[in-house]
Amino acid sequence: GEDVEQSLFLSVREGDSSVINCTYTDSSSTYLYWYKQEPGAGLQLLTYIFSNMDMKQDQRLTVLLNKKDKHLSLRIADTQTGDSAIYFCAESFPGTYKYIFGTGTRLKVLA
Amino acid sequence: GAGVSQSPSNKVTEKGKDVELRCDPISGHTALYWYRQSLGQGLEFLIYFQGNSAPDKSGLPSDRFSAERTGGSVSTLTIQRTQQEDSAVYLCASSHRDRGGYEQYFGPGTRLTVT
Numbered sequence: 001g002e003d004v005e006q007s008l009f010l011s012v013r014e015g016d017s018s019v020i021n022c023t024y025t026d027s028s029s030t031y032l033y034w035y036k037q038e039p040g041a042g043l044q045l046l047t048y049i050f051s052n053m054d055m056k057q058d059q060r061l062t063v064l065l066n067k068k069d070k071h072l073s074l075r076i077a078d079t080q081t082g083d084s085a086i087y088f089c090a091e092s093f094p095g096t097y098k099y100i101f102g103t104g105t106r107l108k109v110l111a
Numbered sequence: 112g113a114g115v116s117q118s119p120s121n122k123v124t125e126k127g128k129d130v131e132l133r134c135d136p137i138s139g140h141t142a143l144y145w146y147r148q149s150l151g152q153g154l155e156f157l158i159y160f161q162g163n164s165a166p167d168k169s170g171l172p173s174d175r176f177s178a179e180r181t182g183g184s185v186s187t188l189t190i191q192r193t194q195q196e197d198s199a200v201y202l203c204a205s206s207h208r209d210r211g212g213y214e215q216y217f218g219p220g221t222r223l224t225v226t
Contacts, residue, residue: 004153035217040219041219041220042115042202042204042217042219042220043154043202043215043217044217045214045215048214088153090154097142097144097159097161097167098156099144099156099215100156101146101153101154101156102153103152103153104153104154
């Protein structure tokens with residue numbers, strides 16, 4: 001079955017880059033996503049990448065997709081305290097409603 | 112415009128009681144999802160509605176859980192005879208498409224605590 005895994009915690013200093021990693025098992029996905037969840041709030045889409053792309057850059061965010069290794073990463077440049085949150089990767093599949101979410105990575109940014 | 116809203120924001124209930132959680136999706140969104148978020152467990156898919164089609168209930172953990180969506184809009188998730196393991200944050204999301212590849216808009220969730 002599908003499985004999406006993430007490390008649970010990441011701590012970085014303000015101004016450094018953060019790299020959040022995600023591995024998945026089902027390679028039939030069409031899109032892969034990164035969502036951000038701030039305390040007490042629902043998830044908010046940060047960015048997504050189509051499965052035939054290797055990289056996508058959006059301001060401070062860079063998404064890298066390694067299909068061979070089934071590995072997705074999110075790099076946040078110049079991390080700020082406002083980036084402290086839980087980050088979820090997710091994938092969706094062709095012709096279905098189905099989304100599979102990872103366990104989430106809690107990012108803590110130290111001032 | 113208004114986003115997805117959920118009520119109540121917090122609910123404390125005694126073991127064995129029934130609870131109802133409500134979700135108001137974004138107007139015009141045809142797809143509505145319920146997820147459960149437990150500590151360190153990520154998001155667990157519960158149920159999905161698309162328009163007037165029969166919902167996919169394959170993620171509901173037991174027959175104590177049920178959901179309905181009236182008029183293709185508001186949805187209610189009902190948990191009967193609550194157990195302590197039901198304690199979690201229940202998130203609702205809506206989308207303007209029924210297929211993967213489109214953004215899901217999430218509500219703030221209902222935090223359920225069963226004592």
